[in-house]
Structures are given as structure tokens and as C-alpha cells.
Amino acid sequence: MNNNEYDVIVVGAGCAGPAAAKKAAELGLKVLVLEKSQVPGEKNVSGTCLNGAALLDSDLHYIVDCPTERLIREMRTYHINSDRTVVFHEIPSEGVLLLSVRRDHLDAWHTEEAKKAGAEVKLSTAVVDIIEENDYVKGVITDSGEKYYAKVVIDAAGVNSIVGRKAGLIPKRKGTDMILYITAAVKLGEEIINERFGDCIEYYLSPGVQYKTWPWIFPKKDTVTLGTGGYMDENLLNDDFPNVKKYMENFMNLPIVKKKLDGGEIVSWGVHLEYDETIERKVRNGLILTGEAGGFVIPFLGEGMPESFFSGIYAAISSAEAIEAGDYSEAQLSERYEQLIGDNFFMQAFRHIAAVNKEAILSKTDEEITRLMQQVIMGGGFISSAIHTKWLKGVEENNMELIQEAYDFLELIQPYGSVDPDFENLIKGRRNK
Amino acid sequence: MNIEMKFNYYPGDTGEFIKVDEDNCVGCGDCAKFCTAGVWEPDGSIYRPVNLKSCLECGACWNVCDYDAVIFSEPRGGTGVRFSYG
Numbered sequence A: 001m002n003n004n005e006y007d008v009i010v011v012g013a014g015c016a017g018p019a020a021a022k023k024a025a026e027l028g029l030k031v032l033v034l035e036k037s038q039v040p041g042e043k044n045v046s047g048t049c050l051n052g053a054a055l056l057d058s059d060l061h062y063i064v065d066c067p068t069e070r071l072i073r074e075m076r077t078y079h080i081n082s083d084r085t086v087v088f089h090e091i092p093s094e095g096v097l098l099l100s101v102r103r104d105h106l107d108a109w110h111t112e113e114a115k116k117a118g119a120e121v122k123l124s125t126a127v128v129d130i131i132e133e134n135d136y137v138k139g140v141i142t143d144s145g146e147k148y149y150a151k152v153v154i155d156a157a158g159v160n161s162i163v164g165r166k167a168g169l170i171p172k173r174k175g176t177d178m179i180l181y182i183t184a185a186v187k188l189g190e191e192i193i194n195e196r197f198g199d200c201i202e203y204y205l206s207p208g209v210q211y212k213t214w215p216w217i218f219p220k221k222d223t224v225t226l227g228t229g230g231y232m233d234e235n236l237l238n239d240d241f242p243n244v245k246k247y248m249e250n251f252m253n254l255p256i257v258k259k260k261l262d263g264g265e266i267v268s269w270g271v272h273l274e275y276d277e278t279i280e281r282k283v284r285n286g287l288i289l290t291g292e293a294g295g296f297v298i299p300f301l302g303e304g305m306p307e308s309f310f311s312g313i314y315a316a317i318s319s320a321e322a323i324e325a326g327d328y329s330e331a332q333l334s335e336r337y338e339q340l341i342g343d344n345f346f347m348q349a350f351r352h353i354a355a356v357n358k359e360a361i362l363s364k365t366d367e368e369i370t371r372l373m374q375q376v377i378m379g380g381g382f383i384s385s386a387i388h389t390k391w392l393k394g395v396e397e398n399n400m401e402l403i404q405e406a407y408d409f410l411e412l413i414q415p416y417g418s419v420d421p422d423f424e425n426l427i428k429g430r431r432n433k
Numbered sequence B: 001m002n003i004e005m006k007f008n009y010y011p012g013d014t015g016e017f018i019k020v021d022e023d024n025c026v027g028c029g030d031c032a033k034f035c036t037a038g039v040w041e042p043d044g045s046i047y048r049p050v051n052l053k054s055c056l057e058c059g060a061c062w063n064v065c066d067y068d069a070v071i072f073s074e075p076r077g078g079t080g081v082r083f084s085y086g
Helices: A016-026 A058-065 A103-116 A162-166 A190-196 A245-252 A255-260 A305-325 A330-342 A345-362 A366-373 A380-396 A400-412 A421-432 B030-034 B060-064
Strands: A005-011 A031-034 A049-051 A070-072 A074-080 A085-090 A098-100 A120-122 A127-133 A136-142 A147-155 A175-187 A200-205 A216-219 A223-232 A265-275 A287-289 B008-010 B018-020 B040-043 B046-049 B070-072 B080-082
Touching: A005 A016, A005 A136, A005 A305, A016 A031, A016 A103, A016 A147, A016 A305, A031 A103, A031 A147, A049 A305, A058 A305, A058 A421, A070 A216, A103 A120, A127 A147, A127 A162, A147 A162, A147 A305, A162 A287, A175 A245, A223 A245, A223 B060, A245 A255, A287 A305, A305 A330, A305 A345, A345 A380, A380 A400, B018 B046, B030 B040, B030 B046, B030 B060, B060 B070
Parallel strands: A005 A031, A005 A147, A031 A120, A074 A200, A147 A287
Antiparallel strands: A049 A098, A070 A098, A074 A085, A127 A136, A136 A147, A175 A223, A175 A265, A200 A216, A216 A223, B008 B080, B018 B070, B040 B046
């Protein structure tokens, strides 16, 4: 192989990219990672906490070793309307729910892990085009005009990935398919965060601070991050809300939030797009879309990073097998890729929960959602809501199939009924090493 | 607390990674409306990406344009906006 020829080129060093590169290198492939930023993770599109339920999958155990800001053990939701504020405070009896992380630290660490496994990494290198030959994707062209060739290109370049767009797989999206999101990091100091937030994530529902999404505050070590925004349709912005910053301003000015942030200083802002559906066609001859480029994200549930890790790893496995077989066609790559994704319980279950709830919530006003959510606690509530919606529809329409589907899903979801102490044991085990 | 938006950027020339297709632009202004960073400005009957150094690279302008008038590529490697937290 020439210097500029590889088995696999991975575009992007966010969540999916390093996972794909590490796995591909471990499988003995010659791997190149191209990342446009100087530090992996600095061109992120959100991602603040890693879900313990996903990291329990043995493929992701190693992620537990990443730089962690806080172990999240509790969850609060505030439902604020003109009449009252209702607070749900969930404290599971045991176990860790989430790992709170910083994306720049997480992705830089992850990229180092891929390097240790043998992948070559080029930072500050933007991919601006793909190389095509006889309907096969053969490589990529960088901003400095350099060409790199590979048997399979793994696109891990995010929601607006230029690779996926040039390949004709990523369309323009807006309306109920896309969310425009704004984030801010407020530095308060570790002691104040321990006092006011603790190891607890918070969700807020209140008219005027979001547009059909869930504003949140997640604690880091000495900083909290806040996020809000909404579906990118014609009602997101208007005279009262000229831009998404207005939603954030109203959020920060809710009396209870204002008090919690008192004395803090905003140290960082972010504005991102998040795609809320899966991409129809994720594979072409010589190309696999992973992470958010492939639509592997569920902003509705605040899920994305584990889906990216999984899809990256599965793309690497599919590539390795295709290379072994000497066949990098769409048929060969996609059959294995779709099979691995279909077998992943976490990815399937969360997609289902989001789809059913999204349908119910998009038809309601802010006030109605706030009232509805006062009866549906986040987390477990979304799961039961997904089951009940289907169940009740089945009863209403006298459709036994829907009732059976709801029942099957109830059985399937049982492992999520309780917080698994295994995750805490996994963390302790790996950190003792 | 001062709620003024301030973003972090790498120094250096980003290049002209967003352009307007003048033939396609009808001047509807959706690009400017959905841009949080004030990149787009009206110029006669069309809009142009003027303040590229403020761009947050979110891609809202490209996604909302119904007329395929926004050409959205990548800033030069190692330049552009920096996000530390997710």
C-alpha cells in the first residue's frame, strides 16, 4: 500500500470516529483519521452525559475509563406553569445513572485510544470532497488538496457531514426533523455546584423557555451546562423570539434557575443543529455513515453518544469483514451493518421510545406539554408513556396487534425498570485497575 | 449574571466556506432569520454571508434554504469556532 492508501479512512474525531478507528485498528486494518479541529471534540454538536445503561454493553466498557467530570446519581424535573411549580426528584436506591463529561476531554482521550490501537491521526485537516470511481467512494480530498484513498470510508463527520452530503445520502432537513439548540456553560466552582446541584441532572419544562424540547442543566466538576432550543419550523422564531438566544435568556431568568446560577460566569456558548430522525440510506459502495452523519442520535431523549460509539464500532466490523471478503459493495457492507444495529437492544429500544413520545408531544402546545409532563416523570415516564400510548390506541381501535406490541415492549424493557448496580461495579472495577 | 453571547474561535483565516448562489437566491431571508451569529446580510435583492468570522458552523442557513442558494463547505482545518462543552 502506498503512503496515501489505507484500508479505512475515518472522517471526524467526535464520538463515532475514534470508536470506529480504534476497532478497525484492533482488527488489524491500516486506518487514517482526519479531524478538522485542532483538538478532537471542539466541533461537537452537544453530548454532556454518557448513559450507564449503554456502557454496560461489553463493546463500550472501555469508555468508562474516559476523563469524567461527575458520576450522576439523581435526576430532578421542574414543571413550571403559571399556577405552580412541581418538582420530581428521583433518587434510585443504588447505582450510577450517567457519567458527566466534557466533549473536548472525552474525544481527545478517545482519539488517543485509537492512536494507541494503531490508527494514524491527522488533526487540523478538513475534508472538503470525496473521490468517486465507477459508483464507488474511493477516498477523500482535504482542504489543502491532498488525496487519501481507502477501501472503505467511514463518515463520522456529524450532522452536516460534507462526506455524506457529497455522496448524496444526507439531505437538507428542517421542521420537525431538525432541532436548533443553544448551550451555555456557567462556572460556579465545585463547592457551590455540590451545594446547589450535587450529582443530579435537572430538566425544566415551562412555556417560553423552549419550543417542544427539554431544557436541561447538567453539572460538571466546577461548571454547569445549560441547553435549550426547539424544532426548526416556522414557529421557532418570531417577534417575541428573534433567535434561540431568547429561549436561553428566558430559561436563565426563571426565578429558580436565576437563584441557582447566582454569582456564576458564562465561560462558553454553543449553537448546534441536531437531526431527529434516522438517515434512510446509510451505506454506499465503499462508504458507511456513522454517528450523527447517519442520524444515530435521539435529541428528543438526549441520547446520541452511545449510538455514535456503537455505530462506529459496527461500521469498523462491517468494513473489516468486507475487506476480508474483497467486496466493499453497498450490499456487502449494509447487510452486516444493519444486522449489528438491529441486534443492539439499547439502540432499538430508545428509538422506539422516542418515536412514540415524539408523535404525542408534537401535537400539543407548550402549556399542554407542561401539564402532561406533570403526570409523566422523565426517564421511566417516557418508557411507560410509550407503552401506554400504544396500549390505549389498541384498546380504542380494538386492535389486538397494537396491544400485543405494547406488551412485548414492556417485557423487552424490563432491564431498564431498575437502576443496575452492575454499572457502579463496572466503574469501581475499572478504576481500581 | 451577564447573559451576553460570546463564542470562542481559533485565530486564522477560515476561507470562504459559505457562499451564496446569486442565481438561485430569491432574497427570502430565511438564512439570516435562522442564523444565530448574524453572518448573513441583505445586499439589494439577495442575501450574502458577510461576517464569516462569526460563523458557528451549525449549518442552519444551508438546511433552511428552499432555493439551494447556500453553498456550505468547511472552514480551513484548525480554524473556526471552538466548543469545549457539549
